[in-house]
Amino acid sequence: MASESPQDTFARRADELREYVFSQPASKFENNPWALAAAIETFANEKGHMMIFRDSKLAVAKEALLAQQPAPRTILEFGTFVGKSALAWGAILRDIHGENIPEDVNVYTFDPDSKMVALTRDFVKLAGMENTIHVLEGFGSDSLNKLVAEGKVTSVDMAFYDHWEKYYLSDLQLLEEKKLWRVGSLAIADNTDMPGAPDYLAYVKAGGSGAAGAVKYESKSYETQGGKGPSVVEISVVLETN
Ligand SMILES: C[S@@+](CC[C@H](N)C(=O)[O-])C[C@H]1O[C@@H](n2cnc3c(N)ncnc32)[C@H](O)[C@@H]1O
Structure with missing residues (x-):
């Protein structure tokens, strides 16, 4: 029998996760994005391999977001x-700004x-976060270009890179090109060590392109434990904008 492709495994797991969440009382998750994010983590722990951003890594990112000044208002996730x-970012913004999350x-x-x-749209609705967490179908670069053209995104406090690693660097540079960074913005990237994003890592570790007037970053690797063992989260702070 032919073995299942990774794509088919992800699709099957997504169906199982939907069943796992929606077979529980909705009241457990209503208005509670943290509870839903925790249920997804529990499901992943029980099922084995699932490429979610684990709580051990999330804790590092959360600390950086809670310390950010001014407080974060716009988060992008690739x-x-x-x-x-996504639920966790929404929950952090709600912890920071209160239950009546401002429109901006x-x-x-x-x-x-x-x-x-x-x-994810169904999960976001279940957690009552549909006014804050917007799930856009398509490549991140295309969706971001559209958001910028529509004037919906003019500045970004944190961008999270957790898609296919070959896109990390170009999707970081897209924010430079669109002048979306501010001093103190954060670029947070998962899996820069494994499977690895060497071009991205070299770029942020070097502080950016180094060209005159270019965005400058200060970058640090955080080793965390979880899921399949040690793994690194890269957090880069914008020191200067273009
Ligand atoms: C590691 S998973 C993301 C995990 C998620 N952040 C979580 O914690 O549940 C990677 C996802 O990136 C998506 N992806 C691949 N290329 C992309 C792109 N260019 N833009 C946006 N998403 C992309 C894949 O379809 C896949 O669902």
Whole structure:
């Protein structure tokens, strides 16, 4: 019998996760994005391999966001998958800004996989976060170009890179090109060590392109434990904008 492709495994897991969440009382998750993010983590722990942003890594990112000044209002996420991290970003923004989250406080999460987009939209609705977490179907670069053209995104406090590693660097540079960074913005990237994003890592570690007037970054690797063992989260702070 032919073995299942990774794509088919992800799709099957997404169906199982939907069943796992929606077979529980809705009251457990209503208005509670943290509870839903925790349920996704529990499901992943039980099922084994699932490419979610684990709590051990999330803790590092959360600390950076809570310390950010001024407080974050606009978060971009490249790679939605099942919405674990998108729900967590929304929950962090709610912790910071209160239950009545202001209209200009938003998470935009991007994924070309329509199945994952549909699942995450249902999760976002269940958690009562649909006014804050926007799930956009398509490549992150296309969706971001559109948001900028529409005037919906003019400045970014944090961009999270958790999609396919070959896109990390160009999607970081897109924010430079669109002049979306501010001093103190954060670029947070998962899996820079494994499977690895060497061009991205070299770029942020060097502080950016080094060209006159270019964006400058200060970057640090955080080793965390979780899921399949040690893994690195790269957090880069914007020191100067272009
Ligand atoms: C590692 S998963 C994301 C995990 C997610 N952040 C979470 O914690 O649940 C990677 C996702 O990136 C998506 N992806 C691949 N290329 C992309 C692109 N160019 N823009 C946005 N998403 C992309 C894939 O479809 C996949 O669902």
